[in-house]
Amino acid sequence: MKKRLWWLLSIPAAALLLLLFWPRPQPAVLSPTELARAAEGMDSIRIEATFLPDSRSMRVRQELTLLSRADEPRDNLLLRTYANAFQSADTSPLNTEADFARFYPEGFSMGALMLQSAAVGGQPVLHRYLDDAKTLLSLPIAEGWQPGETLSVTLEYSLILPKAASRYGVWDDMYVFGNAFPLPAVWEDGAWRTDEYFPVGDPFYSETFNFDVTVTAPEGYLCAASAAPAEKSTEDGKTVWHIVAPACRDFALAFSREYQVSTKKRGDLTVQAFTRDKSQGKEALRYALRALETYSQLYGPYPYASFTVAEFAFPHAGMEYPGLILLSSDVLAAGGETLERAVAHEAAHQWWYALVGSDPINHPWQDEALSEFSVLSYFSIRHGRANAEALFQREYLPSQQITMTATTGAPLSWFASMSEYSILVYQRGAAMLWALDQMMDGGLNGFLHHYRDAFAFRIATRDDFMNTLAEHSGQDYQPLLIDYLDTIMTP
Numbered sequence: 001m002k003k004r005l006w007w008l009l010s011i012p013a014a015a016l017l018l019l020l021f022w023p024r025p026q027p028a029v030l031s032p033t034e035l036a037r038a039a040e041g042m043d044s045i046r047i048e049a050t051f052l053p054d055s056r057s058m059r060v061r062q063e064l065t066l067l068s069r070a071d072e073p074r075d076n077l078l079l080r081t082y083a084n085a086f087q088s089a090d091t092s093p094l095n096t097e098a099d100f101a102r103f104y105p106e107g108f109s110m111g112a113l114m115l116q117s118a119a120v121g122g123q124p125v126l127h128r129y130l131d132d133a134k135t136l137l138s139l140p141i142a143e144g145w146q147p148g149e150t151l152s153v154t155l156e157y158s159l160i161l162p163k164a165a166s167r168y169g170v171w172d173d174m175y176v177f178g179n180a181f182p183l184p185a186v187w188e189d190g191a192w193r194t195d196e197y198f199p200v201g202d203p204f205y206s207e208t209f210n211f212d213v214t215v216t217a218p219e220g221y222l223c224a225a226s227a228a229p230a231e232k233s234t235e236d237g238k239t240v241w242h243i244v245a246p247a248c249r250d251f252a253l254a255f256s257r258e259y260q261v262s263t264k265k266r267g268d269l270t271v272q273a274f275t276r277d278k279s280q281g282k283e284a285l286r287y288a289l290r291a292l293e294t295y296s297q298l299y300g301p302y303p304y305a306s307f308t309v310a311e312f313a314f315p316h317a318g319m320e321y322p323g324l325i326l327l328s329s330d331v332l333a334a335g336g337e338t339l340e341r342a343v344a345h346e347a348a349h350q351w352w353y354a355l356v357g358s359d360p361i362n363h364p365w366q367d368e369a370l371s372e373f374s375v376l377s378y379f380s381i382r383h384g385r386a387n388a389e390a391l392f393q394r395e396y397l398p399s400q401q402i403t404m405t406a407t408t409g410a411p412l413s414w415f416a417s418m419s420e421y422s423i424l425v426y427q428r429g430a431a432m433l434w435a436l437d438q439m440m441d442g443g444l445n446g447f448l449h450h451y452r453d454a455f456a457f458r459i460a461t462r463d464d465f466m467n468t469l470a471e472h473s474g475q476d477y478q479p480l481l482i483d484y485l486d487t488i489m490t491p
């Protein structure tokens with residue numbers, strides 16, 4: 001009797017012990033040594049910034065150390081200064097017919113990058129803007145920049161945020177500096193890329209850099225960034241963060257006094273959410289961990305040591321940066337499947353944009369359609385194949401029933417509106433990959449893992465995607481892909 005009772009008592013106790021010590025699934029993350037190896041030899045960008053909320057601005061000193069990998073000598077360096085596009089309503093990417101009032105709730109508001117000084121190799125230089133929007137900053141290199149030569153450039157400037165619900169703007173006391181720091185334009189086929197800042201899509205094309213950022217803000221502000229800070233200190237009413245972010249295509253920051261932070265650690269990975277409502281942040285964190293775990297199993301390890309989710313005011317769902325995703329207040333408030341899909345989409349961009357770079361101006365499908373297909377794969381693994389099929393029928397299949405004048409494989413300049421872009425590039429693009437996966441008997445995710453390994457921290461062209469697919473599968477899927485990408489489809 002005594003013995004039997006012991007057994008009865010021990011079953012729940014054993015179950016509890018098992019639950020406590022059962023290994024929790026963890027997202028696979030590149031080890032610090034693997035990341036350091038990948039980052040070795042990349043150009044570096046050092047930023048010292050002071051955030052000044054009273055004037056919606058940031059004072060910045062930025063040093064770039066850049067090695068010329070071009071085959072030919074160059075006589076200028078071209079930097080992308082996207083913040084200047086916000087100077088006038090004529091050039092603002094937020095000035096769209098459909099969304100102007102949602103981006104600028106109080107009407108147009110000015111934002112800018114005010115350059116105070118530029119020096120190349122320690123010598124002050126006279127800068128020149130090559131476009132009306134002043135997003136193409138050209139610095140002369142008097143002696144010429146030879147192949148294999150390292151150039152050091154120092155900029156001093158102020159960033160001013162517009163009062164706007166934008167990835168570059170302040171609204172609802174959330175200050176967002178997205179695509180704010182000047183980065184070199186991509187040098188391609190013997191020339192600098194000079195694409196305009198299109199209002200549709202994410203027209204930000206860049207290589208990877210090692211960022212070292214020190215940022216100061218008035219005490220009381222929280223800071224969400226592309227990497228978790230290595231150090232933080234508060235003194236004399238100011239908080240200083242030191243942030244090291246290796247191998248990133250961009251570096252973004254968001255500040256708010258209203259942010260509440262939730263943190264989870266899983267092995268080497270720190271996952272954080274900065275939201276005004278803590279329970280919304282916790283829900284987003286749950287989905288973020290699931291997404292990182294699912295994608296690291298499907299496509300290979302997540303590249304960075306931290307993953308951060310931050311709330312911002314925005315009329316669409318979200319925006320991706322390396323190591324950081326921004327989610328709109330509306331998506332966070334909606335929660336449930338709406339939030340889970342948004343997190344799964346933006347998290348997938350860590351593989352299809354941050355890790356494997358592509359040209360988001362000429363081939364936006366290459367990161368957007370892949371991210372949407374990843375969402376369908378996530379739903380299939382997390383919620384069952386039937387759930388993913390239902391999601392596909394409901395959200396993606398209707399895109400096949402509409403005739404449109406652009407194509408899924410078109411460049412950004414072809415799309416008249418966000419809705420046209422979303423139907424063709426996200427939905428029809430994902431339908432293309434769904435069809436491809438069926439032709440490959442469910443083998444597309446296996447190919448995407450291979451594609452990620454082949455192009456990690458590099459840029460994959462459309463031809464790279466096609467050729468790698470043909471080599472990996474031994475099949476010719478071009479007819480299907482060309483049909484979706486380059487043909488105006490009629491139902």
Ligand SMILES: [Zn+2]
Nearest residue numbers: 345349368371
């Ligand atoms: Zn996206």
